[in-house]
Amino acid sequence: MILKQFRYENLGQASYLVGCVRSKEAIVVDPIADLGVDHYVLEAADRGLAVTHVLETHVHADFISCARELAEAFGADHRLFHTAPVKYSFTPLEDLQTLTIGQVHVQVLATPGHTPEHVAFLVTDRARSGEPWFVLTGDSLFVGDVGRPDLLIGDQALDVLDESERARMQYESIRTRLFALPDHVEVYPGHYGGSACGGINMSGKVSSTIYFEKRFNQAMQQPDAETFGRFVKETAKPFPANYAGIKSRNLGLTAEERTVV
């Protein structure tokens, strides 16, 4: 199997290429427009891989996505969780659905919290083992921190859940879905380091394990969802620049919100 982590350092954002060397197929997860469509196209081509699916863990609020454009360039499909409130067409993902990329299996884990439509992707390389190997956690579980629950755009129909509901769901999603995974499973997050999508405890390290985060992730050491919610609020960073505008663009509400200030 092939796993490539793309790091856009200015935003502490991570996107991924996951592929099977046998079937020569691959998926891209959470591509960022700042790196650009051609960057992913060339990286896949360098490895002799054809991208068949472009997946997103959720509708992002801190960077412009290029998932739609990338899917078009490859003739691939663009997939989001079925509840994503976007204004364009996409292929819906269901909870626990498995995508097969040659010998690589990618299972959808609904992990609402940061956003209501948030999912993580659990990856198994069946050429090695039937056990899962790593999980792409998006903005649910970070290394040392968690995704913030307060990036709302102020439109209730699109926000769906308020901040406190999101905080409670984030705690439960991580506890019951991600921390239920085998300890050895590696964690590859959607953000690291200086990203404003998590709090002040986010590590500059770009991967971790379920076991390490279960033991040492401070937010997740809180005894219940309510305390967790307070802790996340107290340890939050300033809001990401222009997040409502970026989110609107990624929802398909505005065509040209490309300003990243």
Add this chain to the structure above:
Amino acid sequence: MTPAEVAAAQQSGAVLLDMRLPRVFAKAHVPGAVNLQFNRADLADRADMALSREPAYLVHAEPEAIAKVAVDLMREAGFHILGHLEGGLAGWRAAGLPTATIAVISVDDLAQAGSSLQAIDARDRFEFKHAHVPGASWLSWTDAWSRAGEAPTGPLAVICGDEVRSSLVASILHRHGRDVRLVVGGMVNWNERGFPVEKGQP
């Protein structure tokens, strides 16, 4: 370059390099194209080892962003590149131009074919020496351009480690009018299936 311009350049002796994945190439490609899979690391080096510098070349890659990078890399290395096929294979077809295919077979097909198919091993000498399909004849990817005419007659099945070098050789043999097919999965699959191998020099 438009499909018509590419076709005209081919008529004048230019060789089209199709840089897409072998499995995609096999399904449909511009007739006469040579399949040299793209990557940035050693595209020009592989071209240098596999091809003559004499003819003018054209590039076909998809998405088109790859073609532009490939043209630059090949020109930097001193190849005479006329340009790339705009609009890809869809544009070629829309212009009413014909496509060609190369048949694809599995290692099981090759094992069952027995003497009705002649296996051609496209890998490097040391790999052939270590282990090859019994009865295979050796035509390395670095020799195929100049020695395609020496390949055995009759139906051929080209194999390498996976299918990158074999597809290059198969496409060159196809240009020479040979009856050729590509073995997908290559020696990796052959060995996994536990099929017998022979050792020794070509």
